[in-house]
Structure formats: C-alpha cells, structure tokens
Amino acid sequence: MDKQTDNKQKHASAYWRENLKYLAILLPIWFFVSYGAGIIFKDWLDQFxxxxxxxxxxxxxxGSIYVFIILIFVYVRLMNKLDKKYGYDK
Known part of the structure; x- marks a missing residue:
C-alpha cells in the first residue's frame, strides 16, 4: 500500500472516530429526554x-420532539465543521 492511500485511510478513520464521538454524546441526550423525561421521571416532573x-x-x-429537532440541527452544524476540518466539504 502506498503512503498516499495510507494517509487517506488514516484521515477517513479520524473523521469517522470524531463522527462517532458526536453520536455518543447526542444520542444519550436524546434518549434521556425522550425516555427519561417522558417516561421514567414523568411523575416527578409533573409537579412543575x-x-x-x-x-x-x-x-x-x-418536548422530546423539540429536543430531537434541536439535536438534528446541532449534529448538522457539527458535521459541517467536521467536513471542513477534513476537507470533505467540496
């Protein structure tokens, strides 16, 4: 394997790792808001x-739908920055 192919592969792996890091942060937020606030903590939250x-x-x-939509926009913004960082925005 030549050096250029190896660099591209490392570049793509770093891009994918960062993408997975974003997903590992955003998906638990969505889960907590939709499942936690809407089901598990519903009775406690009903006092407010x-x-x-x-x-x-x-x-x-x-609320969980609004948070989901906000998370979509956050993910799009993060991915646009990530694309620019790794040169995939062309």
Missing part, C-alpha cells in the same frame, strides 16, 4: 408546569 401543562406530560408529548 410549562404553559399550564405538567412538565412530564409536556416532555412526553412535545
């Missing part, structure tokens, strides 16, 4: 209110 609705109910019905 947002806009007249119990917070546990709100997370189960809408």
């Amino acid at each position: 209110q947002i806009g007249g609705f119990n917070v546990g109910f709100w997370f189960a019905q809408q």
Whole structure:
C-alpha cells in the first residue's frame, strides 16, 4: 500500500472516530429526554408546569420532539465543521 492511500485511510478513520464521538454524546441526550423525561421521571416532573401543562406530560408529548429537532440541527452544524476540518466539504 502506498503512503498516499495510507494517509487517506488514516484521515477517513479520524473523521469517522470524531463522527462517532458526536453520536455518543447526542444520542444519550436524546434518549434521556425522550425516555427519561417522558417516561421514567414523568411523575416527578409533573409537579412543575410549562404553559399550564405538567412538565412530564409536556416532555412526553412535545418536548422530546423539540429536543430531537434541536439535536438534528446541532449534529448538522457539527458535521459541517467536521467536513471542513477534513476537507470533505467540496
């Protein structure tokens, strides 16, 4: 294997490692908000209110969707930066 191919492979591996690091951070946030706040901690969160609705109910019905959409935009922003960093933005 020549040196250029080896460098490209290392470059791609570093890119993929960083991508997986982002996923390892964002997916647990999504899980905690959707499953934790919407199901596990729902009863405890229901003692608080947002806009007249119990917070546990709100997370189960809408909050987890909002957080998911925000996480999508965060992931897109992170990946755009990552693409520029590794030269895949062309």
